[in-house]
Amino acid sequence: xxxxxxxxxxxxxxxxxxxxxxxxxxxxxxxxxxxxxxxxxxxxxxxxxxxxxxxxxxxxxxxxxxxxxxxxxxxxxxxxxxxxxxxxxxxxxxxxxxxxxxxxxxxxxxxxxxxxxxxxxxxxxxxxxxxxxxxxxxxxxxxxxxxxxxxxxxxxxxxxxxxxxxxxxxxxxxxxxxxxxxxxxxxxxxxxxxxxxxxxxxxxxxxxxxxxxxxxx
Amino acid sequence: xxxxxxxxxxxxxxxxxxxxxxxxxxxxxxxxxxxxxxxxxxxxxxxxxxxxxxxxxxxxxxxxxxxxxxxxxxxxxxxxxxxxxxxxxxxxxxxxxxxxxxxxxxxxxxxxxxxxxxxxxxxxxxxxxxxxxxxxxxxxxxxxxxxxxxxxxxxxxxxxxxxxxxxxxxxxxxxxxxxxxxxxxxxxxxxxxxxxxxxxxxxxxxxxxxxxxxxxxxx
Numbered sequence: 001x002x003x004x005x006x007x008x009x010x011x012x013x014x015x016x017x018x019x020x021x022x023x024x025x026x027x028x029x030x031x032x033x034x035x036x037x038x039x040x041x042x043x044x045x046x047x048x049x050x051x052x053x054x055x056x057x058x059x060x061x062x063x064x065x066x067x068x069x070x071x072x073x074x075x076x077x078x079x080x081x082x083x084x085x086x087x088x089x090x091x092x093x094x095x096x097x098x099x100x101x102x103x104x105x106x107x108x109x110x111x112x113x114x115x116x117x118x119x120x121x122x123x124x125x126x127x128x129x130x131x132x133x134x135x136x137x138x139x140x141x142x143x144x145x146x147x148x149x150x151x152x153x154x155x156x157x158x159x160x161x162x163x164x165x166x167x168x169x170x171x172x173x174x175x176x177x178x179x180x181x182x183x184x185x186x187x188x189x190x191x192x193x194x195x196x197x198x199x200x201x202x203x204x205x206x207x208x209x210x211x212x213x214x215x216x217x
Numbered sequence: 218x219x220x221x222x223x224x225x226x227x228x229x230x231x232x233x234x235x236x237x238x239x240x241x242x243x244x245x246x247x248x249x250x251x252x253x254x255x256x257x258x259x260x261x262x263x264x265x266x267x268x269x270x271x272x273x274x275x276x277x278x279x280x281x282x283x284x285x286x287x288x289x290x291x292x293x294x295x296x297x298x299x300x301x302x303x304x305x306x307x308x309x310x311x312x313x314x315x316x317x318x319x320x321x322x323x324x325x326x327x328x329x330x331x332x333x334x335x336x337x338x339x340x341x342x343x344x345x346x347x348x349x350x351x352x353x354x355x356x357x358x359x360x361x362x363x364x365x366x367x368x369x370x371x372x373x374x375x376x377x378x379x380x381x382x383x384x385x386x387x388x389x390x391x392x393x394x395x396x397x398x399x400x401x402x403x404x405x406x407x408x409x410x411x412x413x414x415x416x417x418x419x420x421x422x423x424x425x426x427x428x429x430x431x432x433x434x435x436x
Contacts, residue, residue, distance in 0.1 A: 039304050042303050042304060046299075046303075068318050069318075070316075070318070073295075073299075076291075076295060080288060080291065084284065084288070087284055100372070101283065101284045101287060102283075102287065102372050102375050102376075105375055106375050127318065127323075127324040129316065129324075130318065130324070
């Protein structure tokens with residue numbers, strides 16, 4: 001044990017210090033302050049995040065913002081507005097030309113969940129809510145297309161208006177599908193990409209079909 | 218002179234006693250005594266949940282339109298989810314939970330609990346209101362689920378399922394925060410205990426040779 005004498009801590013050096021345990025290993029820098037920040041800041045932060053994602057969908061680039069900070073507010077707003085427009089504003093009547101409100105809702109959310117499960121079962125690395133977020137936000141072009149269709153239908157419902165609507169819906173459908181595959185395709189293994197893109201194609205096709213065949217009473 | 222020095226410390230003691238009791242301003246004292254320190258947060262915590270339930274129960278009185286009721290209840294449920302998750306949780310009980318995705322693309326659920334109590338920390342009454350509101354409402358929505366299912370009013374089913382999932386998500390998140398906080402407190406104490414021992418051991422190692430040296434030197 002004599003050799004250990006060199007290793008020992010002499011009495012003159014005070015052995016003291018602080019033991020601090022970090023709260024969470026993945027906590028962001030502003031950890032203490034997000035617990036104490038004023039409510040307005042929280043609201044503005046979330047609103048800005050939602051707005052940024054809308055812009056990202058309109059100009060799809062390969063960026064990870066949509067994937068990193070997912071939220072489901074955008075999809076909720078888009079789903080509700082699309083369902084309202086498809087409903088045609090008439091309350092609960094069986095005669096209107098559009099599908100029932102709840103049907104559109106269920107189709108969108110159930111469809112998105114099924115696609116997400118499909119991509120996860122095929123071995124995708126994306127998480128459940130991220131995928132729902134992307135699919136929901138990429139409904140934006142189709143919602144815009146629905147708005148345009150309703151405006152065109154206000155002008156008239158002849159052949160010309162049908163051709164205009166067809167072209168608009170086709171363009172929006174292509175935009176939605178391309179935007180969502182741009183975000184989702186990276187997370188899939190390369191030989192499975194077609195298997196993942198096809199359900200997304202089908203999903204937006206069904207929504208586009210609902211938009212194109214909408215006729216108000 | 219001795220009388221002066223004798224009396225002055227007494228006066229000083231009296232002054233310091235008066236000063237030391239005055240921690241802060243009147244507002245802080247009132248805040249500390251109040252049973253509910255965040256009245257707005259408490260109100261909104263209950264407002265959205267209860268309004269959603271009331272609107273669901275009495276939607277026929279408010280309007281004939283299914284769509285309007287559906288959208289209103291859905292918006293109330295969403296606002297409730299957001300406000301409980303982001304605002305009332307941290308104000309009333311000092312807990313917060315969220316999902317983070319790191320650079321690898323892996324998602325982590327983070328549960329956070331406030332350690333240091335501040336002046337505006339929550340009271341027992343607030344915490345009780347928070348937990349009661351959090352637990353009772355999902356139960357009520359589950360009752361609605363069964364009543365909707367068995368009375369075959371299936372068009373409301375989507376809404377009830379949305380309500381159950383949103384409210385249960387908050388309940389689960391906060392229970393996880395609460396339990397996680399207790400787990401990490403026990404981890405903290407065990408870590409303190411473990412790091413304490415090596416220090417003592419090194420002390421002992423250092424002490425013995427010195428004593429021996431001392432013994433040998435005296436000899």
